[in-house]
Amino acid sequence: MSAAAVVLLAAVVLIVLALVYFLVSVIFALTKIAKGLDETIAAVGEIVEKSAPVAPVVDDINANLDAAVSALEGLLVKKAGMEDAVGLVEGLYPGAAAQGFRDFPDSKTTKAPRIGEVYTRGTLTLARLGREAPIAAASPIGGPVLRNVLGGSLAARALYPADRPGRSPVIGTNAPVQYEAPDADPSTV
């Protein structure tokens, strides 16, 4: 065998050894990949299985909430009128008037009175529940009384037609009657 043949044979052997080494390494790497993909597929299958009932449940929740929103909006518009309803919503949630009510397309074009700039949220709530309710002294006649100062004052005064009660109880540290519990922490007052 000539020297050239020996060199050629050695080169071929080196090539075969390189093929074996790298291909076996690739096989091991592909085995890891396949194992990782199997675990990933199992986890994804769990995700699919667990998330399957989410859509109908969320749809049902949204349907209930939509019905509640529609009912409350309808009640608010019915009781307060469109303008005051939009003003109340705008007062509680600034910017909400631009979106309007779902079931009242004309609410988007209704100009919201600036109720929120005059009354606090608590006052707004009491105004709606008290002044315009039959349970109060007298329901105002002649339209909404919410921004009618005179009407509101008369309605409040009508609560005590005979005589006003005494002054409001004195409160504070010098009050004759202390309402705090005896064991109350004074540092929290």
Next chain:
Amino acid sequence: MWVLALIVLLVVFPVVVILLKGVLDEANAIVPSIAKIRDAARAGSKDLDAVPLLLTTQRQVKETVENVAAYGGSLDVILDDAR
């Protein structure tokens, strides 16, 4: 004969090694990515363990809406209409 031996030794063998090493490097580079995807999928699956609580939320929303409807009906009776 010498020319063929030298070509195989100095050209074919390096090219084969370079190509195989490239394949091996790319295969090894996929392994950590697969591990990350697997961990993310497991974490996502674990996060969804709370999905059954949606049934509780669904029931409570339904009860709340029923209560709101009852209050609304009462308010409709108590309060005068605007116009």
